[in-house]
């Protein structure tokens with residue numbers, strides 16, 4: 001029976017949560033999963049929402065169940081599974097039907113699919129917020145044809161998180177723009193998490209604090225400038241106790257971070273764009289190093305452990321200030337990267353809107369994003385560190401950031417993301433840098449030429465004649 005307003009393929013954790021969210025907002029949704037038992041169980045467990053769910057047991061049945069022109073959301077693993085699913089589904093659809101990839105696709109794949117002749121319409125949307133977000137309100141970064149977005153906007157805005165009255169679902173641009181913005185979101189997610197882990201490391205190893213003390217500090221920070229989902233959950237995980245041993249949960253978890261690759265994509269793309277995101281780079285690097293557990297153990301055995309409990313340990317307030325500075329620098333880099341992507345890919349990524357859709361629903365949601373949205377609304381072309389409000393905050397927090405990075409360096413307590421943020425900031429605030437040396441070297445060995453400060457018309461050095 002043709003009765004559903006939308007379809008969804010893939011009833012894994014995220015797909016199931018999204019389908020229930022859609023059903024709950026009053027849309028009739030047809031669902032299909034490769035394993036029929038999963039579909040049946042999903043329907044059986046949908047409770048009061050089951051009336052809005054049409055379980056189907058074949059792709060054909062799914063297509064028939066949806067009113068044309070159809071919209072079908074794919075929630076399958078990124079990569080080949082998406083291509084395979086499109087290949088199986090597209091021949092069953094009409095040319096005005098729309099396939100929506102809502103997984104964590106690499107935006108290059110989304111660009112490729114959007115440009116290919118699939119015989120149907122296609123768009124890629126980034127969805128953030130984990131299972132809880134998908135179920136009760138994610139942040140949605142849509143890409144593709146604007147008319148296609150308009151078609152599904154009523155559903156997407158109904159299921160999205162809300163900041164006040166504003167739904168966190170926006171069209172970012174053509175083709176892979178939505179998945180690109182989601183990748184930058186994930187890169188920033190890595191960086192926020194890493195910087196929190198770094199200040200936790202200073203608390204634990206530099207200040208001798210236990211997990212419960214760290215929890216209290218995070219909880220306090222979550223009432224101030226740093227109020228955010230990630231600081232909140234850091235407080236919660238630090239406060240948790242292991243039911244098996246009675247020890248703090250954090251103290252029994254192996255210090256090797258997993259990753260699915262989205263942070264790495266962001267870093268690679270930033271390099272291609274010439275728009276570096278060093279805080280994110282450091283975060284990806286630190287995750288990779290974290291997984292080398294045996295090598296790190298051998299390193300400590302050879303070089304000795306860093307001294308515990310520093311005599312000149314920082315205060316919790318200084319750590320908070322360092323984290324505030326690091327966060328601003330990281331977001332400034334991320335937004336600059338998106339400006340570069342707009343120029344390179346012919347998008348016009350709406351930076352103020354991006355800050356707005358990140359205010360609720362997604363993993364990096366925070367109060368500070370509201371102020372960033374205001375600063376970007378004033379002037380989206382200006383680097384965030386030049387916005388008066390953020391310049392004031394950086395100036396106030398900078399001494400603490402310098403102190404933490406210096407203490408880390410002097411004592412062997414690793415703070416790579418905070419240190420990378422500071423190094424980038426110092427490059428950005430230096431009018432007369434040192435690349436004159438690099439230009440001279442390049443000209444010396446390769447006659448690459450240089451510009452002169454005085455504008456005179458001599459673009460090569462005298463060394464060519466005397467070089468041996």
Ligand code: 6PG
Nearest residue numbers: 128129130186259260261262363
């Ligand atoms: C989100 C998250 C999510 C991501 C996980 C795991 O916005 O909801 O970014 O999409 O897949 O956080 O990512 P890693 O395994 O790479 O840490």
